[in-house]
Amino acid sequence: MFNQNTPQAIMFADVSGSSALYKQLGNQDAKAIVDDAVSHMAATTIVHEGTVVKTIGDEVMARFDSAATACRVAIAIQQRSSREFADIGLGIRIGIAFGDTVVTPTDAFGDTVNDAAFVAHIARANQIVLTQGVIDELDATLMHQCQLFDRVNIKGDSQKTIIYRLAWETSQQNDLSTRVMPIHDVTRFVSTFQLTLKMGDKIVSILPDQTPYSIGRDLNKVHLYLDNSVCSREHCHIEFRRGKYVLVDHSTNGTYVHEENKTPIYLRREEAPLQGTGVISIGQQVDSKNPWLIHYQH
Structure with missing residues (x-):
């Protein structure tokens, strides 16, 4: 698979609100909280058979063979964030794209990567934003959670394309949240490995x-x-x-x-x-x- 085009879901998950947190709590305490968030995002990816491509400061870049798995991991990340960080003003912005990707042992390249980064920057704190390529791969259950979000010119494209928001807040009312590893298992994974x-x-x-x-x-x-x-x-x-x-x-x-x-x-x-x-x-x-x-x- 390496160094060849292969269909992948690319996810960028970025900690939002960290600058204010550093001012509020000081460098050491704020960094510990941000590092904890990044570690759990990486661990949630790994235990659900995704690959952490890299961590860039407060951001995790990951790839998955399945768009549905990427979405469920994103939901798990947001659910944990809403429980752990809401009171201190910290949130997670997530963007996901799906399509052919050039994968190497240490990185991933191509339009899909660029598109995922682009929609991640559009997302606000506590949002998951998806490209049309992701929507085309989802089953009916996940599709029910998706809403039209905007029409934008994704970087490099001359025509506007529709992007979507994945409404993870309602997933606790159905079986989506049961399809990902419980947060205590992810926490145990982090402490063990x-x-x-x-x-x-x-x-x-x-x-x-x-x-x-x-x-x-x-x-x-x-x-x-x-x-x-x-x-x-x-x-x-x-x-x-x-x-x-x-x-x-x-x-x-x-x-x-x-x-x-x-x-x-x-x-x-x-x-x-x-x-x-x-x-x-x-x-x-x-x-x-x-x-x-x-x-x-x-």
């Missing part, structure tokens, strides 16, 4: 579908950038295998992994699991004064 990395003030939460996660000194090729002379350009990466996160070193100077209450392990072109809590030291022995020390928790 999430790996958290902390380097200085930077905190990153990783779920299995977001691996391999690369660490190194090449700003254009890695996920976690270290401007450190002992760090190789593509120093190491983290994989998820058989229920465990594994650090794989492919560097010149090696990597130290120190799990709490255990002896540090030195890796050079080797690998080791990341379990419990501990630290990762890139290219040099573990030193608590090292500003590039990476703390991990799983």
Whole structure:
């Protein structure tokens, strides 16, 4: 499937209202809430057999084989958001498009991606906006939840096209909400499978579908950038295998992994699991004064 056109539903889900939240609660507390929202959006995608393509700041980009699955995941995200975040003014804006998409191992491209991004930006907080391509794929039950929303020129098109709003608020009155995993199961998925990395003030939460996660000194090729002379350009990466996160070193100077209450392990072109809590030291022995020390928790 990779590097070929294949029918996909593309979803952009963006946290709305975060700027005001940062001013209201301060950086640390607001970031924790926003990170929680993003983690649950990613987890809801993964447990329903979607793929998280990337997270961009407060936004999740995901793809699905089925337009109906994308819509049901969007409903689950909005239902959780309405319960958890309504009192603090946080909401989610979601846009979904369906059509041929160029899929690679790490990204997705094409008109469908552009259309999904476009309707996501049209959506207001707590709304799900769909393109005509999505509507054409839905069954009668989901179609009943869709309403004409607007006629717009989607970027690049000369003619106006109809876009639709998926009225997720009424889905609790029928069987739609039973077709997605209950939120407590998604929460359990996050707590079981999430790996958290902390380097200085930077905190990153990783779920299995977001691996391999690369660490190194090449700003254009890695996920976690270290401007450190002992760090190789593509120093190491983290994989998820058989229920465990594994650090794989492919560097010149090696990597130290120190799990709490255990002896540090030195890796050079080797690998080791990341379990419990501990630290990762890139290219040099573990030193608590090292500003590039990476703390991990799983």
